[in-house]
Amino acid sequence: MNYVFSPAAPVAIPVSQSDSFFPVRRVYCVGQNYAAHAAEMGGDGRQPPFFFSKPADALVPGNGPIKYPTQTNKLQHEVELVVAIGQGGADIQVDQALSHVFGYTVGIDLTRRDLQAAAKNQGRPWDLAKGFDQSGPIGAIVAAEQCGHPSSGRIRLSVNGTVTQDGDLAQMSWNVAEVIANLSTYVQLAAGDLIFTGTPAGVSTVVRGDVLSCAIEGIGTLETTLV
């Protein structure tokens, strides 16, 4: 194939305890999947899950620094369990959904909250509030054959050592299997897809120099500094 220029290499995330990498295809994110966070965002009650996307190349694998983004004065963190799809499908049944999972990791859905609020007010898309450069720091993927399929476990984020988010995976409004099943009614999932599964309450505004440290019990940790 004669490309007019060399295509970018796929974003590749290290697989824990392995020499292999997980090549990313698409990145989906669930909005307001923990009731307490939905409430802090002004939502009410259990709504069907809804989804948005980040570009795959917005991901930053590992613990490297993140450049504070342009066009915002209100950058916020959202620590999330990230599901890595290993086998695709459409109209996946809930009771089959976990068999499509390759593994799990911890990620941060960085959000330009001021741009998102303006977009909400004007009925405009969230894309550039959520899908900007380096908006997805992400840890190494742990294969499900090692960590199982977590339905509970503490999920935390601290800023400069002070805990801001402290929840449990069991608080998700829609669990991993339900999220996969629902998303697969909208799009055909494929190996390489990632799903950020939403964030517990406690999102806060961060500034340059802040150190964000995340942990999900049984899955792993992630730390990044805003520069």
Ligand code: MN
């Ligand atoms: Mn999020």
